[in-house]
Amino acid sequence: MFSMEFEIVIVIILSAITCSIPGAFLVMRKNYYAADTANRSAMLGIAIALIFSSFLSSPLVIVLGSLTAILGMYLVKKIKGLTHFRAKGISIIVSSTLLCFGILIASNISLNNSAEFDLSIIYLGDTAFTSFNRLRIAGIDIGSYAFYSILIIMIINIIIVMVYYKEFKIDGVDKYYAASIEMKEETIDFILVIMTALSVSVSFQTAGIFMTSAFILGPAAAALFYTKRLSTLAIVSVFLSSIACLVGFSIAWPAEVSISGAIVSFIGILFILSVLFAPEEGIIKKYFDYLAEQKKLDEYIILDILNTQSIDTSSSALIERLAKSLNWKFLRVSYLVNKLKADKMLEEVNGYIYLTLEGKYEIDKFMKTQNCFH
Amino acid sequence: MIELSDTFIFDTMLKSSSLLGLSAGMLGVVISYQRRSIEINALAAGSFVGILVFYLLAGVGIYLSSYFSGEIDKYVFSFTGSIFGALFMIILLNILYKTDRLHMHIIQSLMTAVMLGVGITLITYIRQTGGALDSGIEIYLFGETTSLNSEEFDFLRIIAVAAVVLLLLYFRRLKIVIFNKDIARTTHFHVSFYYTLINIMVICLVAFSIKIMGVFLTVAIFLIPAVTARLWSNRLFIIMILAGVFGAVSGTLGTIVSGTLGNMTLGIAITLILAVFFLASLIISPYKGLAGKLIKYMR
Known part of the structure; x- marks a missing residue:
């Protein structure tokens, strides 16, 4: 047939x-x-x-x-x-x-x-x-x-x-x-x-x-x-x-x-x-998601330090001090700070680094979602 | 049988299958407590594919080195092929386990079937191209009584004795690693070292037992002694010794049965004797068997 x-x-x-x-x-x-x-x-x-x-x-x-x-x-x-x-x-x-x-x-x-x-x-x-x-x-x-x-x-x-x-x-x-x-x-x-x-x-x-x-x-x-x-x-x-x-x-x-x-x-x-x-469910996608999450967490750590601690925030000393106290590499901290500046979370006024309103709002929102800090 | 027991081949096979049963039974306890027992199936299929790929390479004309060419070449090729195949399989499986969407056992049984499919495709390809290599491949499917030669027997003797000695030497640490990984990590000894040790022993023993037991029944000699021994006791050391004894006895009896009857391959004989052991222990064991239940009921 x-x-x-x-x-x-x-x-x-x-x-x-x-x-x-x-x-x-x-x-x-x-x-x-x-x-x-x-x-x-x-x-x-x-x-x-x-x-x-x-x-x-x-x-x-x-x-x-x-x-x-x-x-x-x-x-x-x-x-x-x-x-x-x-x-x-x-x-x-x-x-x-x-x-x-x-x-x-x-x-x-x-x-x-x-x-x-x-x-x-x-x-x-x-x-x-x-x-x-x-x-x-x-x-x-x-x-x-x-x-x-x-x-x-x-x-x-x-x-x-x-x-x-x-x-x-x-x-x-x-x-x-x-x-x-x-x-x-x-x-x-x-x-x-x-x-x-x-x-x-x-x-x-x-x-x-x-x-x-x-x-x-x-x-x-x-x-x-x-x-x-x-x-x-x-x-x-x-x-x-x-x-x-x-x-x-x-x-x-x-x-x-x-x-x-x-x-x-x-x-x-x-x-x-x-x-x-x-x-959506593949191993490689999940791995890159994990990496992005880690990077975001690093940014929040820096924002939180600037928000809560009263330290000398002159732009020349800040990166070195953060790198020393967090035991991170210098390049990593400077990369993160520059990225936050580009995102308008931080601003530099007269050689001192401050949080912007946007950055403050962002870190407050993040801390509220983390139940362990309350 | 008396005639057979004098021959060199029968002597070699008797020793090798009992040694394999001893070491595989003891290692199988460790593996079955790690919940990896079905992984043996996948490793056997992977090493089967490895053998076929190395056969193909030898047919094309690629050799390992000039030293190995000649008479010994075929055996060295098949052994290295099975080792590399199992190694490839264990790496692939460890990559695939990282997904959280599927259960581990689904991945293992799926990859077993897939590797068998690849192997069968390669078998038909080799058969079609012909040549001297196409003989002696089908013994890997169900095992053969006369499959080992004296060089391989030397390899097997070293590896089996080393596995038994290492298992007994590291017994206390292995116990902690198997049952509680977190405690093992917090007490600061190298967990990854013990995992690698177990993996190396598994790969070497699978590469041999694929020749004696065959691809489909390799898992039997690793798992059934462990489960049978678990019916008799609940202490790990006793289970391990009992599993080794069951494996060795069934290997010996299986060789004798298969050599006497003739129309039964070695893997099938060993598996059936192990199954008889399991059934007998299920009935007469005082700890978890039917007899133990009856005694408890009578009291």
């Missing part, structure tokens, strides 16, 4: 969107171990399902994969209740044990008698492979099998988000308020885990099982630096993931390297760039 490249791009973009919808809420709720646990423990279910079927996108794979992912989360909760350890450590133990069983079953039993694929397709992912399994109705080819399975899971995810949007929002922003209006936290947790498990077990065939956590967390974590509203967060993360898919595919397809690997690398670059250079 369409060309092969177009179908592959559509399948990747759909799976990225499917993953990034629960990701936005996971990042919001600080439920950070869910993604890692889900994708590592889904391996067991996928390996068991591949004994019985040779399709990577058959319903059995999706159902068993998400069941074992939910089983992993359930075990983490049970052991946490028993021992009162932190959930992150227990999730590593449970998920790596289930992963080991999964790899053992996959490499020794389920992939032994199939000549079509080997173990590497589960953890590397092969997007080009998905377009070979065609869905036929009455002999007519209507598209790849993976396309429809991913589409169904995406529609399920969107419906869940539409229905429970208010609960997600209240529980994500304020846990204590949610508890006070008798909202069950465990129910919301369970719904999110179901969404995550379904997305992982359907999109492992395109992304590879370990890289799905980048598909889930990456766009949402990058989008968190540009917006503060939950609805915009979800939309921006969907947008970012589709951009990453397009760019990654257009790099990887001509060079014949792994498509999902290129997409995930691009998501990583996007994330690092937005952590560093985001216009």
Whole structure:
């Protein structure tokens, strides 16, 4: 029907969107171990399902994969209740044990008698492979099998988000308020885990099982630096993931390297760039804000000294005396005094330095906001 | 098994995995109390990428020095690659932690997946260009029983023994640094020195355990002994010794199991034995396990 490249791009973009919808809420709720646990423990279910079927996108794979992912989360909760350890450590133990069983079953039993694929397709992912399994109705080819399975899971995810949007929002922003209006936290947790498990077990065939956590967390974590509203967060993360898919595919397809690997690398670059250079929340902007604040504080110190202390303020001796008593460098003090003169906070009359009315007003206003001096 | 135990390879692997288990288990206690346990995952992925980048450099024809060219070159390249990769990763993570918008663990698990993506892209690139270098890369994914040679075993022996000795030597100071950074700062000893010491030990041990355990299971040998030992006691020194013992025993048993069965890689065998230890301690431990709860309930 369409060309092969177009179908592959559509399948990747759909799976990225499917993953990034629960990701936005996971990042919001600080439920950070869910993604890692889900994708590592889904391996067991996928390996068991591949004994019985040779399709990577058959319903059995999706159902068993998400069941074992939910089983992993359930075990983490049970052991946490028993021992009162932190959930992150227990999730590593449970998920790596289930992963080991999964790899053992996959490499020794389920992939032994199939000549079509080997173990590497589960953890590397092969997007080009998905377009070979065609869905036929009455002999007519209507598209790849993976396309429809991913589409169904995406529609399920969107419906869940539409229905429970208010609960997600209240529980994500304020846990204590949610508890006070008798909202069950465990129910919301369970719904999110179901969404995550379904997305992982359907999109492992395109992304590879370990890289799905980048598909889930990456766009949402990058989008968190540009917006503060939950609805915009979800939309921006969907947008970012589709951009990453397009760019990654257009790099990887001509060079014949792994498509999902290129997409995930691009998501990583996007994330690092937005952590560093985001216009309002980025590290570099915050650092320069901090420096400007420090400089402002220095100016206020000099203004306060001139305001309250009765010292000899002849312009030749003042800078030296300030530098000596504050233990600052001479150049720094003279720079600050000149800057204050230029801002009309200080004025020089007959070789003596005085505060102007403006400067007095400024320092009074500043001191009133500092509650510790009152 | 009797035939196997005579061979040099089996002997080397038995010693190296038990040494690695001992040192990694003891270090894992420190790391898990610093709440950095998932960072090991990210470091392993980073050192995996480092190995691949150094393979690529060797393929292009850039060598470290003329001294290393020849037989030893491949091993030196892979080891320095993994060290540099982990170092790069720890620097990158420490830059990214400075943001207050995201939790530390999100950054760690995201960067793990991203580094695996970069690694897999590089693997497909190397495979496509071909050459002699493309063999022996996939052992880093799940570990291999016969992956260390004798030079690397010497390295590992020095580093593991040094880590154990340093941990025991600086134990009291490390305890203060781990549990209360503020007290450590006010009592005027160099907190940054101990942080750097822990980081150096972590980087060196991760660079080895990526060969024995594989990328995905490196975190298991650091974390599971510490959590298992925490089920038995609440004193740090006892926990550390117990974690070392658990790690060493599971490393030894894992090598024997993996050498006997044949179709199980070393990382998987060690992880499964550690998981069995954890489950057994969860049931029979008198301090925090089910048996202890039952005894308290009976009284």
